[in-house]
Each structure stands twice: as structure tokens, then as C-alpha cells.
Amino acid sequence: xxxAVDELRGxxxxxxxxxxxxxxxxxxxxxxxxPAAENVVCQTVDPRxxxxxxxxxxxxxxxxxxxxxxxxxxxxxxxxTGVDWLAAGQMEVVYxxxxxxxxxxxxxxxxxxxxxxxxxxISRVFPGANWHERETHEFFGIRFLGHPDLSPLLxxxxxxxxxxxxxxxxxx
Amino acid sequence: MLLEKTQIADTGPEGQEMFVLNLGPxxxxxxxxxxxxxxxxxxxxxxxxxxxxxxxxxxxxxxENRTYAKFxxxxxxxxxxxxxxxxxxxxxxxxRAAGIEVPRRTEYIRVLTSELNRISSHLVWFGAFLLDxxxxxxxxxxxxxxxxxxDLLEGLCGARLTYCYYRFGxxxxxxxDEFLGGTRAFVSYMRPRLELYRKLVTDNIIxxxxxxxxxxxxxTLCRKYGATGPVIxxxxxxxxxRRAEPYSxxxxxxxxxxxxxxxxxxxxxxxxxxxxxxxxGILEQALDRLPDGPFQAKxxxxxxxxxxDTCYAVEAARGRFMVRIVSDGQDIPYRVKLRxxxxxxxxxxEEATRGMMLPDALxxxxxxxxxxxxxxx
Numbered sequence: 270x271x272x273a274v275d276e277l278r279g280x281x282x283x284x285x286x287x288x289x290x291x292x293x294x295x296x297x298x299x300x301x302x303x304p305a306a307e308n309v310v311c312q313t314v315d316p317r318x319x320x321x322x323x324x325x326x327x328x329x330x331x332x333x334x335x336x337x338x339x340x341x342x343x344x345x346x347x348x349x350t351g352v353d354w355l356a357a358g359q360m361e362v363v364y365x366x367x368x369x370x371x372x373x374x375x376x377x378x379x380x381x382x383x384x385x386x387x388x389x390x391i392s393r394v395f396p397g398a399n400w401h402e403r404e405t406h407e408f409f410g411i412r413f414l415g416h417p418d419l420s421p422l423l424x425x426x427x428x429x430x431x432x433x434x435x436x437x438x439x440x441x
Numbered sequence: 442m443l444l445e446k447t448q449i450a451d452t453g454p455e456g457q458e459m460f461v462l463n464l465g466p467x468x469x470x471x472x473x474x475x476x477x478x479x480x481x482x483x484x485x486x487x488x489x490x491x492x493x494x495x496x497x498x499x500x501x502x503x504x505e506n507r508t509y510a511k512f513x514x515x516x517x518x519x520x521x522x523x524x525x526x527x528x529x530x531x532x533x534x535x536x537r538a539a540g541i542e543v544p545r546r547t548e549y550i551r552v553l554t555s556e557l558n559r560i561s562s563h564l565v566w567f568g569a570f571l572l573d574x575x576x577x578x579x580x581x582x583x584x585x586x587x588x589x590x591x592d593l594l595e596g597l598c599g600a601r602l603t604y605c606y607y608r609f610g611x612x613x614x615x616x617x618d619e620f621l622g623g624t625r626a627f628v629s630y631m632r633p634r635l636e637l638y639r640k641l642v643t644d645n646i647i648x649x650x651x652x653x654x655x656x657x658x659x660x661t662l663c664r665k666y667g668a669t670g671p672v673i674x675x676x677x678x679x680x681x682x683r684r685a686e687p688y689s690x691x692x693x694x695x696x697x698x699x700x701x702x703x704x705x706x707x708x709x710x711x712x713x714x715x716x717x718x719x720x721x722g723i724l725e726q727a728l729d730r731l732p733d734g735p736f737q738a739k740x741x742x743x744x745x746x747x748x749x750d751t752c753y754a755v756e757a758a759r760g761r762f763m764v765r766i767v768s769d770g771q772d773i774p775y776r777v778k779l780r781x782x783x784x785x786x787x788x789x790x791e792e793a794t795r796g797m798m799l800p801d802a803l804x805x806x807x808x809x810x811x812x813x814x815x816x817x818x
Contacts, residue, residue, distance in 0.1 A: 316686065320537065320752025320763075345664040348780040352767050365752070365780070367761070369664055369673065369680045372687075374752070397666030400788045408501075423494035423817055432502055433776075439506040 274313050274322050274373065277342065281311045281325055284338050321365070321374035329379045329388035332364065336391040336398075339366050339375060347374075349391075349401035351409040353383070355435040360386045360411055364398075381411065390416040408433040459487060462799075466495050470573055470803045473813030477790075477806075479799070486802055489794045491787055497817040504777030509535050509609070509744045512777065516764075517603040519779060520815040522565055524604045525551075525558035526757035532607045533688060534753035534764040538746040541610040546734045548690040550616055552727045553624060554594065554606060555689075555755075556720040560631070561590040562758035563713045566810045570710070571642060573807040574651055579642050586634055593623045609744060611737030625728055628721050635718055643714060652707040656805035658793050659704045666792075667785040670760020671716070672809060675709035677702030682756035694726050706808040713810070745772050759783050759810055783815035 310326040327335060347365035354361060364377040381388050390413040392399040400422060402413040407421040410431035421428045431437060459482050466476040474495035480488040500519060504512045516531040517524035529551055536543055564587040568580035591601045597620050598606035598613055606613050642648060663673040673680050679698040683691040699715040701708035746768035754763040760782030767776035786809045794802040 318537065319750075320534070320686070320754065320765075343664070346667040346785075347761070347763065348667070348778065348785075350765070350778045350780075352776045363750075363765070363778075365763070365765070367667075367685070367754075369660070369678050372685055374686065376750075376752070395665055395667075396792070397668075397785060397788050400784065421494070423497040425494075432499060433505075439502050 277323060277373070277375070278311055278313055280338065280342075281323070281335070284334055285311065285325075285327055285331060287334075316372075316374060321376045323373070323375045325375065325377045327377065327379055329362075329381050332362070332377065332379055333389050333391055333394065335377050336364070336394040339377075340394050342368075343370070344368050344373075344375065346391075346395040346397045346401070349398055349405055351405045351411050351433065353409060353433065353435045354380075355383070358383045360409060362388060362405065362411060364391070386411040387414055388412075389414050392416055407431065410434065466492075470806060471813070472569060472807075472811055475787075475811065475813050475816070479802075481799070484798050486794050486797050486799060489791050489802060491790055493784075493787070493813070493816045495817065496814055498814070500779060500818045501777055504774050506773065508772050509746075509774065512774070513608075514603070514605045516779075517600075517605050518814065519781060519818055520757060520759065520762070520783070520812045521602055522562040522812055523558060523758040523762075523815075524600075524602065525555045525606065526755045527762060528605060528607045529555060529689070530753050530755040530757075530762050530764045532609050533755065534751050534766045535609050535744060535746065537753055538749075538751035538766060538768065539609075539740075539744060541738055541740060543610055544735050544738055545690065545732050546615075547611050547736050547738075549727050549731045550612060550736065551607060551689055552691065552694065553616070553724060553731075554597070554604070556723045556727070557590050557594060557624065557627075558604070559758050560717050560720050561587045561594075563717050564590075566713060566758075567638070567642075570807040570810070571648075573803060574648065576642070576648070579638070582634075582638070582641070586631065589623075589627055589630070593620055593627065596620060596623070608737065608740075610740040611735075615736045621728060621731070624724060628724050628728075631717070631721055635714070635721075638714065643711075649707065652705065652710060652804060652808075653703075654705050654707075655801050656706045656793060656797070656808060657704040658789055658805075662789055662792065666789045668760070668789050669785065670757070670782050670810075671709050671712040672760065672786050672789070674698065674700040674712045675808075676704045677708075682754050682761050686754050688753070688755060690727075693730075694723050696723050706804050709808040709810075743772050745770060746774075754780075757782060759812065759815065760786060779818055781815045781818060783809075783811050783813075784818075787811055787816055 316322045344366040347367045352361040359380045366375045403422040406419045407424045462479040464477040465471040466474045476492040478490040516527045564583040568583035571579040595601045660676045660678045679700050681698045696719045701711045748770045750767045752765045763780040765778040769775040
């Protein structure tokens, strides 16, 4: 199966449209707007400059649909990780995918509030994401809903801290 | 038997007694400090649950509290058998993000040292794998040959294992005639040795019976778990980062992506043995084409990367190793993610060994070529 980056991008845009959450009705003018359409990005990038071909930013509710979409196009799970944006009060979750036979890499990213870092698991689509999500959970405290076992993988089994959070002091 | 019967688990559905066996954390077959919790039904494995983390060092946190240059030596200590590739990925990520143009001579020397490192890594695997299977002699041959590579690389950069030879935009120092001559001599020395290995080991009927048809890991399983390197190529998929995400001067070099479609332990064995031969071919080409010129680009004293994230992947001896650097414009990385091949390759183990006999599972574990710090980081 051949995958062209523009074709993939088109497919992604249709997918994002189909899974878009209805805009949150703005009750009062003082309230911050809900997840806006500009939060969703799907852009092709130069792999020689960035190391991936397609950059997709979407809503936490769309990560499973994105995993299913990439699974159907023959992609393989590369890794899942987090980034703690302490100042913005957000946690970013990055899903990397590579293609075993095409020269194609996709980075899918989403952001969850730091106060309630929760999003659905993709381990049912890619069983290999199980360990990556477990690692992301222990390092960042990001909870993957529906994950079979979020016990620490690399940290001690009774670890109740999340060392890659920016407010966790490093030893050095 | 070094395995210890630790506890009686539940009784099985048909009144069969199941029990839990601990393989490791101190066991020769795990090649380091890895524990595998095996739920057994007699000699058969019902569930093999790897318990990694015993030598977790939090490299990624260390990456967030020191400069790029200070973190560089860390990368050679993740997979200590494949240090050149790992430092290559890290300097590559920084060079890519900073837009540093690397001299061609540098990239050729990087290919030379990386391929030497790949051969030495595969030789360790070869010896250790055969040792797992009960053959002691091949280890002595393999380590003898590997010693020649270690001597060459030691002469170049002083280190025998945890090399830190690459620098941002260049190298620690240029190669000398001793290294170039020694590498050429090694290539002509190694080819007949591979023939010897074939006669001594690969064609051995006992080895064949031990590995053929054992531990199938097919292309779909690799894709779903992100298994790469000789594991995915032993499933018939020609996936090699040197071709899939071209880096360095690999596009200029001619080599074959070795793959075997059988998906079993023997296929993974054959991939690595054939890769040694391909690496020898790459070494020859790189020696012939090594251009003159500087070995170090002009690089600012303090490296600050523009905000944003950058990935750089390399084909390490065990598979795809990727560094993701997230920068916020400071001289210290905001986030360093290390995507290691052994981690993904081990995650296949549970599904691949379900219902398998214990001795066969040890063969599968050996065929994955695990390096524990590469899993635990």
C-alpha cells in the first residue's frame, strides 16, 4: 500500500472533522472559549529539518480515532511520550508513528490540562502502546483511561511521584 | 537449574496446577538485570510478564538539567554495545535543529565507526546467544574478533565501549593512517572468519533444530508493537532507518537491507550474520571514498536550539533509536525523549512466548538481543 503525504493529510482532515466535538456554547462573555478549531492542526513538514513528515495536533478525544486511522494505513507505533508545559498549565502527549515500508513519519500531539491530565488509551489499537503509556503515566502522571495496567514500569512498584514533571526537582 | 520456584499460583481451570517462576533479575539468560515473571503450566508458559526497571537511571531527567554538550556522554551509556549509533542520533538531532552543516569527511568517518560498532555489537550478540543455547566455543571466537574492533576504536578516541567520539558538527579528532589501515585489514580479516562461523555454527544441525520454527514474530506483531531492527527484518520486512529515514551519507553507499521471511529465531540469527557482511561492504566503500577536508564544522560555543521539537532516528544495532529534543530556546533542553529499540522489542515478548516451552522462550529472548540499560534507561 502506497501512502502519499498529501493523501494522508487529506484523510486526517476528514477524520478530524468527523470527530470534532461540537463547539462549547459560550454562556457568558467572560468565559474562555471552548476547544477552538485552530487547536486542530494538520501540516506537512520537511523531514530533513524536523525528522517527521506530518505534524498533527488534535483534541484528546481524537487520539484513538487517529491511531485507528494510522493503523489502517499500515503504520507502526514508534513511541508515546509527554511534555510538561508547566507555565501553560498543560501536559502535551506526543504519539510517534513510523511506516515499515514507506518513507513516512507522523507525529500526533494533543494537550490535556495539568489539573486533570486524562485521555483515552490507544493500547487497544496498538498493544505496543501499553508500555509507552505506562511509562508516560509514571513519569508525568498522565492517566490513560481504559488502560489495562498503569502500575509503574521502570520506577519502583510503590512509586507515587512523577519525576519528569517540571516541578519535580532533579538530583543534580 | 537457576530458576527458582517461588510461589504456588492459582489452580488452573481443569484442576491443573499453575505456578509462578521468576526468571531473573539475576539470571545469565537475561543478559543483565531483567526480571521476567513466568506463569507456568508445567514446562509451558501461560504468561511471561517482563518486569524491567532495575537499572533505571532517568537519563531523560538528566537531559533536562544540563547543557547539550554535557548530556552527550549519557547517550553512549544507554545501549553500551551500540554507543556510536546513540551518540550519532543525539548529535544528529542537535545539528538538525541548529541547522549545522556537517562536513562530508565527518559523515564518512561516522559511517566507518558506526559500522565497526555494529559489527562488534553483533559479535557480542552472536557469542552470548550461542552461550544461551549451550555452545561455549563460539563466544571465544567472537570476542577474539571483536577485540580487534575495540582496539581500533580505542586508538581513535580512547574508549573501548562507551565512545563519545562524535561532537556537534564534527568529531573529537580526525582519523589517522593507523585506523584507516587497521580497518582495511580488519575487513579482509573478517570475511574468512564469517565463512568459518558459517561452517562452525550456522550450518550446525543442532543449532538449526534449536532455532528453526521457534518463536515466530510476524510483520503484524512487529508493527503493532513497534519492534524494529533484526526483529522486523527477520519477519521479512525491509525496514531499515538508514533507508527509511536517510541520514548521514548512507544514501551514497550501496548496501542491501538483509531480510529473511521465516519470522523465527533462525531468521533473526541469519539477519544479524548477514548484516555483518553488509557492514564490511559499507566499510570498504567508505574507506575508498573518504574525502579530504575538515572534520569539524564551525559551531557556536554555547548551543541554543530554536523553540520547537526535532527528531533524529538512526539504525542502531538493535533497531530504531530516535531522539526527540524539545527546546524552549535555552541552552538546556526542555525535554529529551529517548526511543530505544530494546524497549519495543521486549514488549513483544509476552505475546510471542504465550504457550511456548520454557527453553524455547529463552531462545526467543536471546534472539531479541536485549541490552538492559537500553530498556531501563
